[in-house]
Amino acid sequence: MARRPVNVDQETSAGQVDGRCNQVWMSTPDWKPAASLRTLRLRAELITRIRAWFSRRGLLEVETPVLSVRATTDPAIESFSTISAETAAGARLYLHSSPEFPMKRLLAAGSGSIYQICRVFRRDESGRFHNPEFTLLEWYRVGYDHYRLMQEVGEMLQEVLDGMTDPLTVSRWSYQELFLTLAGVDPLSATVNELSECLKGHGITSPQAMPGDNPDPWLDLLMTHVVQPQLQEGIVFVHDYPASQAALARISETDERVAERFEVFLHGIELANGFHELADAVEQRRRFEEENRQRRCAGRQVLPIDTCLIDALAHGLPDCAGVALGVDRLLMIAAGVRNIAESMAFPMERS
Secondary structure, three states, X not given: OOOOOOOOOOOOOOOOOOOOOOOOOOOOOOOOOOOOHHHHHHHHHHHHHHHHHHHHOOOEEOOOOOEEOOOOOOOOOOOOEEEOOOOHHHOEEEEOOOOHHHHHHXXXXXXXXXXXXXXXXXXXXXXXXEOOEEEEEEEEEEOOOHHXXXXXXXXXXXXXXXXXXXXXXXXXXXXXXXXXXXXXXXXXXXXXXXXXXXXXXXXXXXXXXXXXXXXXXXXXXXXXXXXXXXXXXXXXEEEEEEHHHOOOEOEOOOXXXXXXXXXXXXXXXXXXXXXXXXXXXXXXXXXXXXXXXXXXXOOOOOOOOOHHHHHHHHHHOOOEEEEEEEHXXXXXXXXXXXXXXXXXXXXXXHO
């Protein structure tokens, strides 16, 4: 669910992407697993603990389709696709990048609070923290807002990692106070020129292709190169993101400049993305159409809008909050490995 227009690895220069679509797969991959047997056992234990944690709290584990005739229109994500003769007129099918849309359909149908652990797929995402196929934990809490869900995420992480890591502290920052404190700029009012000057002041050279009319890529660059490297201790929640980065979150009723969204960082690694979920079908369709407009302007494929989700929202989504958490990154931290490939038996280059 992490959706930002630019995602740059802290360990590269600001003009380089984090290795996505730059890695050349070996023509003759090694047959052995990339992860150690110790790490694979730890992975199994971690997933067992996660399931037990949700079972104790009465959440229903669900499964939803991996293939769909609809795809995410998010401009920051590219989906894998295939064509099947089993569908009408050999329609194109898309591998899901998140189970979010069908899970919301279950919520609208009265499922109550639910969770899912599944494989998801995002094209052109390879690097230290990225593999095109990875494991996602996603859950939705009926009756929660994003603040209450942050509390639960912190409790879950502390409990499932107990004994695997040192005791974890928990802290919370609003997006605005985090940038003011760690970068010296107000992200809700700064112009592109002010953000550019702020980057220069921190010794960061921005890529030439950065837009002159959209502050979000500049804010993302500040986040990855200035702010995030300072979030090294424990669990850090960053909440109330700019409304322009709302994705599928509600806009705050008290401050229309911000969305009711949060992200979770664990020892400086971006781990999860959560929302107080948007329930307005009309607004959701407008956002999907705007995302497709952005894709069209960038010369990228316009994708089919998930009208089933729109219909589910129109029927009535209960007030809820949801979060998606990267299990492979969580295991990286628990196992003490530096590359996501080391948390998987067979990452893409060995698949």
